Amino acid sequence: MNLLQEMEQLLLDGDADALQHKVQKLQADHEYDALYDVANLLIDYGFIGQADDIFAQLLLVFPDEAQLKIDRAAALVELGEEDDALLLLTDIKEDEEEFVQALLAQADYYQMLGFAETAIAKVREAAALAPHEPVIQLAQAELLLDSGRYSEAVRIYNKLHETNDELAGVSITSRLAEAYSAGAAYEEAIPFYEELLKQEENPEELFGLGLAYYQTERYTDAISRLEQLLEMDPDYFSAYMLAGQSYAQQNEDEQALKLFKKGIERDAFDKELQLAAGKSALKLQLPEQAESHLREALVLDPEYIDALVTLASLYNQQEEDESLLDLLSYAEADQLEIPLLHAFSAYAYERTEDYKKAYEFYLKAYDGMKEDADFLDQYARFLLEEGKPSEALPVIQQLVVVDPQAEEWMAYVDAQSEEGV
Incomplete structure (x- = not known):
């Protein structure tokens, strides 16, 4: 059993004291290469703090070793x-072999902090120094x-895809499908999803392809996938x-409702899903x-506006005024200034002969309902x-x-x- 295997076994056994003793012996014997390997082993097992201690000690011995700076920076x-x-990372000079690697590490740092433009600038600087390095191009695309x-x-990604289907563990085909979809270029995404699914069927890519079919109005294909x-x-x-929405787009409302209920x-x-089922049931x-x-x-979300408006519309159509006003009282309590809901309140109060309240809500609704002919007709008659x-x-x-x-x-x-009025 070699040294690294012994160390790994100590990690697996949880024998921290024996592990520390071996590290101290390596330090005492100036076994710097072995110490470096042990530090990386510790990182693999999640012992980042212990690995950082070793990197720090190695940097005392080799203060100008750029790779050590990069490794310790990752640990930090x-x-x-x-x-x-x-x-x-910024201590690594441009004439050092590891400078490009340091730039990529800086890009990761700025990306983590949310400084996307600075991160991209660092990767572009690296790409300018190593323009034919695919891994750097991949980092820039990512x-x-x-x-x-x-x-x-x-x-x-397309340029990389000409020579690589996979690079650094990243599927370029998958990234192209994702990037095209994210940019709403769904037609372009479809062949890449289909290519991926020929290799292996998995849920994420099936959904991605289904979404791309839906967005390009290929609803039958979307449903199938x-x-x-x-x-x-x-x-x-x-x-x-x-899938339910795809059925609904084809006016297959019974199938749509069935899918929503299954969900x-x-x-x-x-x-x-509850809202979608409610809307399908209304159509049926x-x-x-x-x-x-x-x-x-x-019940799941008392402030779910779309569900509130849809249910209020149902009560209004059926002239269930008590239920409607009870429902809309919550909107009033939450001070939801939604003109259509004010209009529903006006209709309900008018039907229940509370004309003072009806007038109040017609006034509230008017500015937001000036383009609704039905509302204007009813308001005028009132x-x-x-x-x-x-x-x-x-x-x-206005009508x-x-x-x-x-x-x-x-x-x-x-x-x-x-009449001159």
């Missing part, structure tokens, strides 16, 4: 001592992808939503099911019935702008003009 970053790490500069990343994914992994919840069976706490004229799903979505013709006229004038085919109201405006 892991220990949360980023500033000390950067000092070591940073560009991470910072949302998808077209630039795609250009580099997403249902294949759900057979492989029934707990891939996003696939239920996307809810696996995860009843997914508010988006199943108001009780719709109400159940929408209420469940609001004002006229309440004996407020001077207030009704500007509403009617005929929005809907020039509203002949009844056109005639009203003309009549008022002739």
